[in-house]
Amino acid sequence: MFPTKKVQSMIGSRIQVEMKGDEHLLEGMLESVDDYLNLHLLDTVEIADGERMRSLGSVVLRGNNIILITPAE
Amino acid sequence: MFPTKKVQSMIGSRIQVEMKGDEHLLEGMLESVDDYLNLHLLDTVEIADGERMRSLGSVVLRGNNIILITPAE
Amino acid sequence: MFPTKKVQSMIGSRIQVEMKGDEHLLEGMLESVDDYLNLHLLDTVEIADGERMRSLGSVVLRGNNIILITPAE
Amino acid sequence: MFPTKKVQSMIGSRIQVEMKGDEHLLEGMLESVDDYLNLHLLDTVEIADGERMRSLGSVVLRGNNIILITPAE
Amino acid sequence: MFPTKKVQSMIGSRIQVEMKGDEHLLEGMLESVDDYLNLHLLDTVEIADGERMRSLGSVVLRGNNIILITPAE
Amino acid sequence: MFPTKKVQSMIGSRIQVEMKGDEHLLEGMLESVDDYLNLHLLDTVEIADGERMRSLGSVVLRGNNIILITPAE
Numbered sequence: 001m002f003p004t005k006k007v008q009s010m011i012g013s014r015i016q017v018e019m020k021g022d023e024h025l026l027e028g029m030l031e032s033v034d035d036y037l038n039l040h041l042l043d044t045v046e047i048a049d050g051e052r053m054r055s056l057g058s059v060v061l062r063g064n065n066i067i068l069i070t071p072a073e
Numbered sequence: 074m075f076p077t078k079k080v081q082s083m084i085g086s087r088i089q090v091e092m093k094g095d096e097h098l099l100e101g102m103l104e105s106v107d108d109y110l111n112l113h114l115l116d117t118v119e120i121a122d123g124e125r126m127r128s129l130g131s132v133v134l135r136g137n138n139i140i141l142i143t144p145a146e
Numbered sequence: 147m148f149p150t151k152k153v154q155s156m157i158g159s160r161i162q163v164e165m166k167g168d169e170h171l172l173e174g175m176l177e178s179v180d181d182y183l184n185l186h187l188l189d190t191v192e193i194a195d196g197e198r199m200r201s202l203g204s205v206v207l208r209g210n211n212i213i214l215i216t217p218a219e
Numbered sequence: 220m221f222p223t224k225k226v227q228s229m230i231g232s233r234i235q236v237e238m239k240g241d242e243h244l245l246e247g248m249l250e251s252v253d254d255y256l257n258l259h260l261l262d263t264v265e266i267a268d269g270e271r272m273r274s275l276g277s278v279v280l281r282g283n284n285i286i287l288i289t290p291a292e
Numbered sequence: 293m294f295p296t297k298k299v300q301s302m303i304g305s306r307i308q309v310e311m312k313g314d315e316h317l318l319e320g321m322l323e324s325v326d327d328y329l330n331l332h333l334l335d336t337v338e339i340a341d342g343e344r345m346r347s348l349g350s351v352v353l354r355g356n357n358i359i360l361i362t363p364a365e
Numbered sequence: 366m367f368p369t370k371k372v373q374s375m376i377g378s379r380i381q382v383e384m385k386g387d388e389h390l391l392e393g394m395l396e397s398v399d400d401y402l403n404l405h406l407l408d409t410v411e412i413a414d415g416e417r418m419r420s421l422g423s424v425v426l427r428g429n430n431i432i433l434i435t436p437a438e
Contacts, residue, residue, distance in 0.1 A: 001250070003257035003279045019140050020240050020284060021093050026141075031074070037257070037281055038076035038110070044143075060076045060142040062110055065093060067238050068245075069279040070263075092213050094166050099214075104147070111149035111183070117216075133149045133215040135183055138166060165359050167312050172360075177293070184295035184329070190362075206295045206361040208329055211312060220396070222403035222425045239386050239430060256403070256427055286384050287391075288425040289409075311432050313385050318433075323366070330368035330402070336435075352368045352434040354402055357385060 007033050007069055014072035016047070020065045024048045027072050028059060037063030080106050080142055087145035089120070093138045097121045100145050101132060110136030153179050153215055160218035162193070166211045170194045173218050174205060183209030226252050226288055233291035235266070239284045243267045246291050247278060256282030299325050299361055306364035308339070312357045316340045319364050320351060329355030372398050372434055379437035381412070385430045389413045392437050393424060402428030 001009065010030050017026045017039065025048070028041030039061040046053040074082065083103050090099045090112065098121070101114030112134040119126040147155065156176050163172045163185065171194070174187030185207040192199040220228065229249050236245045236258065244267070247260030258280040265272040293301065302322050309318045309331065317340070320333030331353040338345040366374065375395050382391045382404065390413070393406030404426040411418040 001259065002253050003251055003259040004253065006251070006259045006277075007279050021140060022091075032076055032079070034075050034077065037279075040074065040076040040079045056141075056143055058079075058144060060079050060110075062136065062139045062141070063281065064137050064283050065140050066281045067240060067284050068275075068281070070275055071277060094213060095164075105149055105152070107148050107150065113147065113149040113152045129214075129216055131152075131217060133153050133183075135209065135212045135214070137210050138213050167359060168310075178295055178298070180294050180296065186293065186295040186298045202360075202362055204298075204363060206298050206329075208355065208358045208360070210356050211359050220405065221399050222397055222405040223399065225397070225405045225423075226425050237387075256425075282427065283429050285427045286386060286430050287421075287427070289421055290423060314383075314432060324368055324371070326367050326369065332366065332368040332371045348433075348435055350371075350436060352372050352402075354428065354431045354433070356429050357432050 004033070004035060004037065007037060010069075010071060015041075016070050016072050017041070017061060018067040019061065020067055024053060026056070026059065026061070028056075034063070037066055037069075039063065039066070039069075077106070077108060077110065080110060080112075083142075083144060088114075089143050089145050090114070090134060091140040092134065093140055097126060099129070099132065099134070101129075107136070110139055110142075112136065112139070112142075150179070150181060150183065153183060156215075156217060161187075162216050162218050163187070163207060164213040165207065166213055170199060172202070172205065172207070174202075180209070183212055183215075185209065185212070185215075223252070223254060223256065226256060229288075229290060234260075235289050235291050236260070236280060237286040238280065239286055243272060245275070245278065245280070247275075253282070256285055256288075258282065258285070258288075296325070296327060296329065299329060302361075302363060307333075308362050308364050309333070309353060310359040311353065312359055316345060318348070318351065318353070320348075326355070329358055329361075331355065331358070331361075369398070369400060369402065372402060375434075375436060380406075381435050381437050382406070382426060383432040384426065385432055389418060391421070391424065391426070393421075399428070402431055402434075404428070404431070404434075
């Protein structure tokens with residue numbers, strides 16, 4: 001499965017995303033993704049050292065600034 | 074709704090934008106957005122620690138340097 | 147007006163540009179802009195803390211490294 | 220062999236990847252790669268100073284934020 | 293004149309280039325440039341605080357990592 | 366000669382590459398290059414302060430994260 005297909009397969013489930021220049025992980029429910037890996041997350045929270053920091057709600061992330069995407073455990 | 078459509082749906086309302094390399098959030102009224110997520114904001118202010126820092130007025134943001142976009146509360 | 151059109155509308159007037167990795171703002175007269183937001187500025191000066199630092203004259207800025215563009219006051 | 224073909228030839232074997240802004244190497248089994256060098260890794264672990272730090276499992280890496288890819292020894 | 297045309301007009305003359313993540317300016321004779329602003333410089337030297345630091349000779353610079361280009365005085 | 370052609374002309378010879386976010390130079394034998402300046406190097410070594418640090422062997426470098434390419438002396 002190609003990398004973008006892999007991300008599409010996670011729609012509807014919670015994922016963790018590491019962004020460039022951000023110290024914290026973002027975790028949210030993947031609502032949509034496009035070919036550039038732009039992401040729309042719902043119920044998004046910032047996570048640092050395994051703890052929830054801040055609630056961000058609905059968030060759009062720019063694909064080219066994503067470092068990595070992984071399913072939330 | 075695709076991520077770029079989600080951003081288009083916010084035209085006319087206030088959004089917060091985190092830019093790469095910027096320490097502060099930008100908050101403004103979304104006037105327009107294109108397919109690259111380049112944004113034109115009006116009445117833009119810098120925000121740090123929940124307080125207004127500096128008024129920037131009309132601002133164009135380069136899409137590829139956007140980390141995240143979220144509706145202003 | 148789309149973000150790139152907004153920038154085109156500023157041709158002939160002075161703008162301020164924040165570049166990625168630069169601590170200072172650049173201010174100059176916008177001579178031309180293309181679809182990638184590459185900019186050609188004339189009479190460009192570096193500005194830090196509201197004061198003119200260094201005169202750069204004619205400068206070409208690479209669009210993808212622009213953080214934000216705003217009209218000079 | 221072109222660089223992207225070289226990476227495709229590593230599918231099914233373990234690779235090490237250095238990402239922009241990450242202090243640690245990522246090592247995992249290359250499951251898939253596309254033309255942008257987006258990668259899908261399985262059994263991914265973070266490595267620092269030659270030691271395993273953290274297990275990440277299935278990970279998608281954004282190609283434009285990859286610095287270098289090398290076969291794991 | 294469009295920004296890329298402006299750079300093409302400098303072929304054969306010496307230019308200064310500020311690169312992302314580099315502390316020093318590069319100065320060299322512009323041999324060629326393409327549509328992405330990739331540059332080929334000859335007789336390139338690193339400059340810091342107005343003094344020549346290191347001679348690099350023939351250098352290819354990746355366009356998307358250029359911050360700004362200006363004619364050498 | 367266009368910048369990418371210049372790099373192609375170095376296939377089979379040793380080059381030095383400065384990557385974004387890397388403190389050290391990489392030096393290796395250029396095996397292949399594509400239009401994005403993605404590079405495949407063989408016998409790659411990290412170099413710091415003119416000394417060999419670490420042997421990396423076969424390495425693929427992502428073109429958009431290259432700062433500069435120069436022939437190894």
